[in-house]
Every structure is written in structure tokens, then in C-alpha cells.
Amino acid sequence: xxxxxxxxxxxxxxxxxxxxxxxxxxxxxxxxxxxxxxxxxxxxxxxxxxxxxxxxxxxxxxxxxxxxxxxxxxxxxxxxxxxxxxxxxxxxxxxxxxxxxxxxxxxxxxxxxxxxxxxxxxxxxxxxxxxxxxxxxxxxxxxxxxxxxxxxxxxxxxxxxxxxxxxxxxxxxxxxxxxxxxxxxxxxxxxxxxxxxxxxxxxxxxxxxxxxxxxxxxxxxxxxxxxxxxxxxxxxxxxxxxxxxxxxxxxxxxxxxxxxxxxxxxxxxxxxxxxxxxxxxxxxxxxxxxxxxxxxxxxxxxxxxxxxxxxxxxxxxxxxxxxxxxxxxxxxxxxxxxxxxxxxxxxxxxxxxxxxxxxxxxxxxxxxxxxxxxxxxxxxxxxxxxxxxxxxxxxxxxxxxxxxxxxxxxxxxxxxxxxxxxxxxxxxxxxxxxxxxxxxxxxxxxxxxxxxxxxx
Amino acid sequence: xxxxxxxxxxxxxxxxxxxxxxxxxxxxxxxxxxxxxxxxxxxxxxxxxxxxxxxxxxxxxxxxxxxxxxxxxxxxxxxxxxxxxxxxxxxxxxxxxxxxxxxxxxxxxxxxxxxxxxxxxxxxxxxxxxxxxxxxxxxxxxxxxxxxxxxxxxxxxxxxxxxxxxxxxxxxxxxxxxxxxxxxxxxxxxxxxxxxxxxxxxxxxxxxxxxxxxxxxxxxxxxxxxxxxxxxxxxxxxxxxxxxxxxxxxxxxxxxxxxxxxxxxx
Numbered sequence: 001x002x003x004x005x006x007x008x009x010x011x012x013x014x015x016x017x018x019x020x021x022x023x024x025x026x027x028x029x030x031x032x033x034x035x036x037x038x039x040x041x042x043x044x045x046x047x048x049x050x051x052x053x054x055x056x057x058x059x060x061x062x063x064x065x066x067x068x069x070x071x072x073x074x075x076x077x078x079x080x081x082x083x084x085x086x087x088x089x090x091x092x093x094x095x096x097x098x099x100x101x102x103x104x105x106x107x108x109x110x111x112x113x114x115x116x117x118x119x120x121x122x123x124x125x126x127x128x129x130x131x132x133x134x135x136x137x138x139x140x141x142x143x144x145x146x147x148x149x150x151x152x153x154x155x156x157x158x159x160x161x162x163x164x165x166x167x168x169x170x171x172x173x174x175x176x177x178x179x180x181x182x183x184x185x186x187x188x189x190x191x192x193x194x195x196x197x198x199x200x201x202x203x204x205x206x207x208x209x210x211x212x213x214x215x216x217x218x219x220x221x222x223x224x225x226x227x228x229x230x231x232x233x234x235x236x237x238x239x240x241x242x243x244x245x246x247x248x249x250x251x252x253x254x255x256x257x258x259x260x261x262x263x264x265x266x267x268x269x270x271x272x273x274x275x276x277x278x279x280x281x282x283x284x285x286x287x288x289x290x291x292x293x294x295x296x297x298x299x300x301x302x303x304x305x306x307x308x309x310x311x312x313x314x315x316x317x318x319x320x321x322x323x324x325x326x327x328x329x330x331x332x333x334x335x336x337x338x339x340x341x342x343x344x345x346x347x348x349x350x351x352x353x354x355x356x357x358x359x360x361x362x363x364x365x366x367x368x369x370x371x372x373x374x375x376x377x378x379x380x381x382x383x384x385x386x387x388x389x390x391x392x393x394x395x396x397x398x399x400x401x402x403x404x405x406x407x408x409x410x411x412x413x414x415x416x417x418x419x420x421x422x423x424x425x426x427x428x429x430x431x432x433x434x435x436x437x438x439x440x441x442x443x444x445x446x447x448x449x450x451x452x453x454x455x456x
Numbered sequence: 457x458x459x460x461x462x463x464x465x466x467x468x469x470x471x472x473x474x475x476x477x478x479x480x481x482x483x484x485x486x487x488x489x490x491x492x493x494x495x496x497x498x499x500x501x502x503x504x505x506x507x508x509x510x511x512x513x514x515x516x517x518x519x520x521x522x523x524x525x526x527x528x529x530x531x532x533x534x535x536x537x538x539x540x541x542x543x544x545x546x547x548x549x550x551x552x553x554x555x556x557x558x559x560x561x562x563x564x565x566x567x568x569x570x571x572x573x574x575x576x577x578x579x580x581x582x583x584x585x586x587x588x589x590x591x592x593x594x595x596x597x598x599x600x601x602x603x604x605x606x607x608x609x610x611x612x613x614x615x616x617x618x619x620x621x622x623x624x625x626x627x628x629x630x631x632x633x634x635x636x637x638x639x640x641x642x643x644x645x646x647x648x649x650x651x652x653x654x655x656x657x658x659x660x661x662x663x664x665x666x667x668x669x670x671x672x673x674x675x676x677x678x679x680x681x682x683x684x685x686x687x688x689x690x691x692x693x694x695x696x697x698x699x700x701x702x703x704x705x706x707x708x709x710x711x712x713x714x715x716x717x718x719x720x721x722x
Contacts, residue, residue: 086685089481110688114483200580203666262669263566263580412687416501416671423582423670 040338041073042099042345045088047081053363054078060359065348072341092116092333099336100346102328105140105449106408108149111331113446117148118332123343132351136398136452137369141329143450150346153327154369156392157212157401158307160281160291162273165192171279173308175319177217177244180311184253187279195248196278197255198264199419206422207402207415209245209254212282215323215399217241217313220454223400227451229443233436234429237314242421242428244313249422258422270294274303282310284325285388289364307384309391322392323399324452327366354378360385398454405449407442410435468701475695480688492695502696505667505674508586512675513654515587517647520594524601525643529631531602532609542606545599553596557663560592582672585665589673593660601646608642609635648711652704676700 044062048054062076077098079087085107091097092111101108101117111117124130124147130138133150141149159173166172169190174180184194199205214223218241225231226238248254255261272278274294281287288307295303309320332342349355353376356367361381370376372393377386402414413435420426442448475492479485496502527545531538548556563569566577578588612635620630636643658677661667667674667682676696684693 083685086481093482107688110480111482116482199668203668258669259577260566260580262665263571263577268567408686408688412682416682419668419670423672425582425670 040071040341041075042336042338042341043075043077044100044102044345045077045079045084045098046102047079047084049081053365056359056363057365060355061349064355065345069344069348072338072344074341074345095335097333097335099333099338099342101331101333102152105149105151105326105329105404106406106411106447108329108331109143109407109447109449112143112148116334117143118334118336118339120147120150120332120343123347127343127347127351129347129350132353132370134369134371134393136324139452140324140326140404140450149329149331150350150368151326151329152350152368153366154389154392155285155325155327155366155401156388157208157215157310157323157325157399158283158285158287158388159310160273160283160287160305160307161279162276162295163304163306165273165276165279168276169279174311176311177313180313183279184248184251188251188253192276193256193272193278194253194280195255196264196269196272196281198261198266198269200263200265202266203419204403204415206418207411208283210242210414210418211323211399211401211403212310213241213245213313214238214402215321216310216317217244219312219314219317220321220397220399224451224454226439227400227405227448229440229448233432233439238432239428241314242418242431246421246428250424258424261422262419266290273305274299274301276303286327286366288382288385288388289366307388318397320395321397321399322395323401324369324404325401326369326404357381357389360389396455398452400451405451406439407447407449409447410439410442413438471694471697471701474691475698477691477694479691479694481684481690485691488691492692495692496695496699501671501674501679502676504671505676505679508673508675509655509657511586512590512657513651515590516594516597516650516654519590520598520601521643521647521650523594523598524605524646525631525636527598527602528605528609529635531606532612532635533627542603545602547599548596549600551596553659554663556592556596557660560595561664564588579665580669582669585669586661586673589660589664592664593657596660604642604646605639608639612638648707651707655700655703 046057048057058076062074065074085103088097088101088103089107089111092101092114097116101111103111108117120141124138129150137151138147140151141147143149161173169186169192171183171186172179174183187194197205197209218237222231222235222237226233226235245254249258249261251257255264269278269281270291271294273281273291285307291305292298295301295305309322312319312321330346332339332346336342350368350370353367353370353372356365356370357372357377359365360367361378367389369392372389374386374390377389402411406414417426417431417434421428421431439448474485476487476489477485478488478491531541534541561579564571564578566572566580571577576584578584616634616638617630620634625633656677657675658681661673661675661678662681665673667678677700680693680696680700683689683696
């Protein structure tokens with residue numbers, strides 16, 4: 001299965017209604033009259049992996065809003081998932097685009113800098129969004145103190161594993177680096193790949209490992225300090241973290257080592273996990289939607305899967321760190337002809353905690369970072385999902401995923417060049433020196449997204 | 457002319473303009489002079505990709521051209537089944553590159569395919585990734601050359617071959633002294649286009665490895681793509697695009713100069 005992160009754009013309920021697109025240039029929105037602000041039309045773009053999820057979205061989000069709204073119409077326009085953000089960017093450059101924009105944080109930070117995003121501060125007050133979202137969530141969406149983005153698709157990094165494999169070998173989930181190394185050594189000794197990993201299907205998958213090691217080996221405090229420009233990326237704490245990760249690659253513990261890492265595919269990784277040929281996968285929480293296809297009745301086997309939080313890999317790192325990953329953010333096009341309607345739809349989607357958790361249960365839509373409680377989760381939701389999101393809701397130590405909090409050029413450098421470290425073509429020091437150069441330039445240009453504090 | 461202006465000239469002019477800016481694809485583009493070009497000169501990623509393009513050029517000037525010539529020449533010597541062989545040789549060319557790439561990825565799979573039998577991870581090792589992609593691309597490409605060379609060879613006067621045979625010329629000497637001179641215009645045209653196309657190589661590289669592992673199969677086009685659509689550095693990507701265009705123009709201009717200088721007939 002492909003894990004194209006761009007495919008997640010539009011899956012969340014951010015598909016706010018928008019006005020009809022203008023053909024070229026000009027203002028967004030349709031010419032629908034906005035009598036008393038109640039009869040506008042807005043459009044939203046999005047993409048889905050299959051017809052089922054698209055139909056679910058149309059019915060439960062778009063049609064449901066249109067049915068209950070006092071006025072105004074939301075229209076969803078499907079777009080190809082590939083180059084989705086580029087399509088939005090082109091439309092924005094031409095002065096049009098959907099009323100509701102969605103994309104990765106780095107891209108929308110750029111668009112905010114270009115003046116394409118409307119302010120959401122008044123709507124946050126009107127709809128009491130601070131009470132709906134986790135405290136850090138609205139901070140992530142602020143540029144120069146002004147709220148312009150709302151985060152959706154809350155994700156984090158987890159350890160996926162097969163409990164039967166662990167039981168058969170007497171393993172337990174590691175609590176620290178030493179236990180992790182002991183498990184890896186034992187697994188390798190039994191001919192089992194300790195950590196299934198690889199980037200054949202998605203070159204950027206390497207940054208998942210960088211995310212984990214920066215946050216769990218160097219620690220979220222150090223990462224926060226670097227992201228805010230106080231500590232350079234060349235600091236020994238980061239060099240040691242990358243060296244540690246690369247060392248495990250060299251030992252063959254991750255992805256079977258450099259001789260196979262670059263051609264490992266997700267299908268084979270999940271299959272190996274279910275068959276007991278791999279001990280763990282260190283991946284994002286989206287893995288909880290993908291793993292079921294390889295376990296149990298869906299895969300004609302008796303295998304079961306489970307997940308566990310990641311452990312510290314360095315001294316002084318908290319026992320539990322939950323990396324914050326925002327799959328995409330929503331924003332309102334500054335040229336929307338009906339911002340009130342757009343904000344109304346955003347509010348409908350986001351304050352509907354039950355709507356979001358039901359969608360999680362039904363089609364795997366990852367919810368926004370809301371203040372969920374146990375009662376928000378439907379009874380038919382997989383308890384493993386419920387455990388994840390209640391854990392995230394109560395998390396006190398947060399970390400930073402590279403695709404959420406690193407600006408585009410720095411993130412591109414990060415995932416492109418870490419492979420050179422894995423392949424032995426460059427050292428951790430040289431790699432991080434290059435990252436520092438790129439990051440410093442983007443920091444100077446104000447392109448670094450808002451960085452929430454590491455303690456929630 | 458209007459269409460050309462709209463589709464080619466205007467975007468080209470805009471690319472040149474943006475190559476002198478720091479444009480991120482949105483917002484205002486600020487002129488930064490030749491910064492993108494000096495950066496390109498120092499960028500190890502670009503230098504490495506350029507070397508890969510040169511390697512690609514040499515490979516495609518030699519291997520598929522030789523295979524195409526040989527295939528066409530052998531076809532010209534047979535009467536029965538000639539059309540069937542032409543179809544067989546041409547079939548890979550009409551397959552979509554994504555399909556060809558997927559077929560070969562499965563064939564070379566390090567766990568279940570040829571890779572596991574030979575113990576080589578063809579697309580997963582820095583040393584073998586680019587040559588493997590070139591071989592896959594060649595498999596798709598050479599049949600097209602056979603067709604073109606075959607068509608050119610059909611224009612060769614059979615009397616020349618008869619005369620050569622009467623003089624006792626071997627098959628090789630007939631090929632070297634009769635066939636090659638006769639198809640020189642086609643050969644030179646394809647060689648010229650191979651040079652140009654080599655610097656534009658992208659699809660198979662991107663589909664198969666996206667320039668990996670670790671940049672070992674990166675070509676200028678994949679670097680440009682990554683800068684434009686992943687890093688969002690459209691100004692720098694535009695400069696790379698201008699570089700590619702300039703190199704292609706240089707090749708064509710050099711050829712035209714030499715043709716005029718030495719009064720080539722082709």
C-alpha cells in the first residue's frame with residue numbers, strides 16, 4: 001500500500017464548503033448572493049483513495065452540513081491526490097482556488113506569507129475553538145500571533161508489533177535504549193528483522209526514523225531549542241542521535257541494513273510483521289489503519305497486531321514523548337466570497353467530536369487534535385484506536401515531526417540526505433551541518449512553522 | 457506561432473526570469489541576481505546528477521544505438537518473419553513507463569526475483585541502481601531504434617550489397633562500408649537527439665528509485681523536480697531548467713556549426 005502523505009489531504013473533515021471555482025484568475029467563490037450572510041456558496045477540494053471513502057465524506061460531511069445549515073451550500077470538488085498542493089498553489093497564484101484550503105503546514109506557512117490565508121481569530125472567539133482544540137493545536141496554526149490555520153489529522157509515532165511474536169520469544173516492549181538493543185540483538189539472532197523499515201514505496205519514509213531518533217534520543221527539549229533557533233543542529237546531542245540511528249542501520253537491525261533498506265516495500269514489511277519475520281515497525285499512527293489489512297480475517301491468517309508508545313533512546317529524555325504530527329491543516333482562502341460560511345463549515349466539522357471519531361471507526365479518517373474524552377468514541381471503534389487517541393489527549397510531553405514543524409526546504413534536505421548517511425556516503429556531522437545551513441536560511445525568512453512548547 | 461508563443465515562449469521567458477529570483481511558487485519573487493547559478497555550481501547534488509547524466513548519455517549513445525543498428529541490420533537480411541520481429545521489438549516501446557518499471561521491479565525483486573537468485577539488490581544498491589535503470593529504459597527504447605534504422609536501411613540500394621558481395625565483402629564489411637554510410641543522416645539525427653534526451657531523462661529514474669538510493673541515481677531532472685515541488689524552491693529549480701535548456705541548445709548549435717563548417721550533408 002502506498003503511503004503518500006499527500007493522499008491524506010482532504011480526507012479529514014476539512015473539506016469545507018467552498019464557492020464554485022472561477023475559471024481563471026479573479027475572485028474565488030460563486031456569484032451566489034449572500035443575503036443576510038446566509039445563502040452563500042463555497043467549494044472545497046479534496047482527494048480520496050477510493051470511492052467508498054469519497055462517498056462517506058460526501059454523505060456525512062458535505063450533505064450533512066448542507067442539510068442542517070441555516071443557509072449556504074457546500075460543494076465538494078474531487079481532485080487528484082498527486083500534486084494536490086501544487087494544484088491549490090497554482091489556483092492561488094491565479095487569484096482563485098477553493099474557499100477552504102488544505103495542505104501540509106510548511107506549504108500553508110508559505111501561503112500565509114504570501115497573503116493567501118484569511119484570519120481566523122474572530123471565528124475562534126465566536127465558536128470558542130480554544131475549548132474544542134488541544135492547547136498546542138491552535139498555537140500551531142498561528143503566524144505572527146494571528147490564527148490562520150486549523151490542524152487536522154492528528155498523528156504520532158508508534159511501535160507496531162505482533163504480540164504473538166513477542167510472546168513466542170519472551171520479549172516485552174522496550175522501556176529504554178538498552179532493552180531495545182537487547183531485543184534487536186535477540187531478534188537478529190533468531191533471523192527475525194528487528195525493525196521492519198524501508199523507503200522503496202515512499203522515499204520520504206526515512207524522515208520517520210529521523211523524527212523518532214531526534215525526539216527520543218536527543219529529546220524534545222533539544223529539538224524545540226533547535227527549531228526555535230537557540231541550538232544549532234550540529235550540537236553533539238543531535239549528532240549522537242543520528243549516529244545511533246545510523247549505527248542500527250549498519251548492524252542490520254533496521255530494514256535489514258543498507259543492503260535492503262532502500263528496496264523494502266510497505267507490503268512486505270506488514271506481511272513480515274504478521275508472519276513473525278519482523279519484530280516491530282516504528283512508524284506513524286497511520287499504520288493502525290494499514291496494518292489490519294495484513295492481519296486476521298482480512299489476510300486469511302490468525303495474526304494479531306498491537307501498538308505501543310515509543311521509549312526513550314537517550315538519557316534525560318522523558319519516558320513518554322508523543323510526537324505531534326499534523327497530517328494537514330485547514331485554512332480559509334483570503335479571497336473567499338463567504339468567509340462566514342467557510343468558517344461555519346469548519347466549525348461544524350471540527351467541533352463535531354463524535355462525527356470525527358465515528359469517521360475514524362468507519363473509514364479511518366484521522367481526527368483533529370480535539371479535547372477528546374472517552375465518551376466521544378463510538379462503541380464500535382477499535383479499542384486500539386481509542387487507546388491511542390485518549391493517550392494523545394492526555395499527553396504531557398510532546399515532540400516534533402519533521403514534516404510538520406520543519407520548513408519545506410529543510411525537510412526536503414533532511415529526508416533526501418539522511419539516505420546518504422544510511423548508505424555511508426556522508427557522516428552524521430556533515431549531514432547535520434548541511435541541515436543547519438538550510439534551516440538557518442528558512443528561519444531567517446520566517447518560514448519555520450509555529451513551534452509549541454514540549455510540555456503540554 | 458501563437459500556440460508556440462503561448463505554450464513555449466512565454467513559459468520559457470518566465471522560467472528565465474524566475475531563475476534570477478528566490479520565488480517559492482507563491483507570493484512575490486525577489487531578484488537575487490546570479491545567486492541560483494552560483495549555488496548550482498557549488499551544489500554537490502547538482503554536480504553528482506550532472507555526472508550521472510553524462511554517464512547516461514554515453515550509455516545511450518553506445519548500447520541502444522549499437523543494438524538498434526545490429527537488430528535493424530539483421531532484420532534487413534531476412535525476408536520471412538521480418539514484420540513479426542519488428543512488432544516484437546517495438547512492443548516494449550509502446551508500454552507505459554510505469555508498467556515497464558513495475559514489471560522490472562518485480563523481476564529484479566531482491567527477495568523473490570532475479571535479485572534473490574543472483575544475490576544482488578539491483579535497485580537498492582548505490583553501485584547498481586543507475587545502470588539498472590538504464591538497462592530497463594534501454595529495454596523499452598531500443599526497439600524504437602530498430603524500427604527507425606530498419607526504415608532507413610530499406611532505402612539502401614540493393615545493388616550496392618550485390619556489388620559488395622561480388623567483391624567478396626563479409627557481412628561486417630557490407631555493414632560498415634555500405635549500410636552505415638547510407639543511413640548516416642538517420643544515425644546522426646538519432647545520436648543528436650540521444651544527447652539532448654539524455655539530459656532530460658526523468659521518468660524511469662523517478663518511477664523506479666526517485667533518484668535513490670542516497671542520490672546514486674539522481675539526474676538533473678529529478679533534482680529539479682525535487683527542488684520545485686518538494687523544497688518549494690521554484691527559483692532554483694527554474695535555474696536548473698535553464699541549465700538543461702542551455703545544454704541542449706549548445707549541443708544542437710555545435711552540431712549545426714560543425715555541419716556548416718565541414719559541409720556535412722546531414
